[in-house]
Amino acid sequence: KAGVTQTPRYLIKTRGQQVTLSCSPISGHRSVSWYQQTPGQGLQFLFEYFSETQRNKGNFPGRFSGRQFSNSRSEMNVSTLELGDSALYLCASSTGPSGLSYEQYFGPGTRLTVT
Amino acid sequence: SQELEQSPQSLIVQEGKNLTINCTSSKTLYGLYWYKQKYGEGLIFLMMLQKGGEEKSHEKITAKLDEKKQQSSLHITASQPSHAGIYLCGADGAGGTSYGKLTFGQGTILTVHP
Numbered sequence: 001k002a003g004v005t006q007t008p009r010y011l012i013k014t015r016g017q018q019v020t021l022s023c024s025p026i027s028g029h030r031s032v033s034w035y036q037q038t039p040g041q042g043l044q045f046l047f048e049y050f051s052e053t054q055r056n057k058g059n060f061p062g063r064f065s066g067r068q069f070s071n072s073r074s075e076m077n078v079s080t081l082e083l084g085d086s087a088l089y090l091c092a093s094s095t096g097p098s099g100l101s102y103e104q105y106f107g108p109g110t111r112l113t114v115t
Numbered sequence: 116s117q118e119l120e121q122s123p124q125s126l127i128v129q130e131g132k133n134l135t136i137n138c139t140s141s142k143t144l145y146g147l148y149w150y151k152q153k154y155g156e157g158l159i160f161l162m163m164l165q166k167g168g169e170e171k172s173h174e175k176i177t178a179k180l181d182e183k184k185q186q187s188s189l190h191i192t193a194s195q196p197s198h199a200g201i202y203l204c205g206a207d208g209a210g211g212t213s214y215g216k217l218t219f220g221q222g223t224i225l226t227v228h229p
Contacts, residue, residue, distance in 0.1 A: 004157075006157075032215075033215035033216070033217075042219055042221050042222070043203070043217075043219040045215075045216045045217065048215030048216060055214040055215070056213070056216050058216070088155065090157060090158065092215070096215065103148075103163050104205075104215070104217065105160050106159075109155075109157045
């Protein structure tokens with residue numbers, strides 16, 4: 001099976017712009033979670049989608065949003081970019097129909113640099 | 116909110132040596148995950164532990180979950196340069212309502228000298 005794929009792998013944007021990142025989960029996985037990783041804060045949970053519904057959300061401002069499509073692919077959007085949004089954005093997929101613990105598999109990440 | 120503390124923060128060992136990384140939670144653990152990360156890359160799934168006393172092994176890596184102590188340990192036997200990287204523990208602190216949310220430790224940087 002192919003793993004989790006994320007596009008693009010690298011992105012450079014300017015403050016004030018917006019960006020959309022894409023994540024394709026492992027075939028058959030319906031849950032997609034997004035995380036932000038920075039040297040200072042480590043890995044932080046952004047949100048999780050299952051069957052096109054957001055089921056959980058972390059403590060991030062409303063500039064961070066996401067969605068999931070019927071084929072389970074997910075996108076996250078960051079509007080009005082700030083320098084502090086520079087980070088590695090990771091998505092993870094799992095089968096997880098319920099909230100119970102399921103194995104989560106991560107993609108290679110998208111490195112976003114805001115200048 | 117749940118917090119995970121990993122120790123040590125960094126570890127330098129000679130090839131062939133055994134080592135242990137610990138992960139301690141501030142709250143009850145419903146699921147404990149171990150991942151490995153190469154700098155700037157994605158996380159590689161190693162193991163998930165769910166039950167107190169559970170122990171899993173994959174190749175030369177063994178992880179145990181001590182539910183009462185709210186901690187897990189990752190043990191590498193006869194380390195190799197390929198084991199080098201950042202080891203992260205992640206926890207599901209909400210059981211049936213976690214919905215994909217994992218809380219992660221700060222990571223342990225492992226260097227293995229040939």
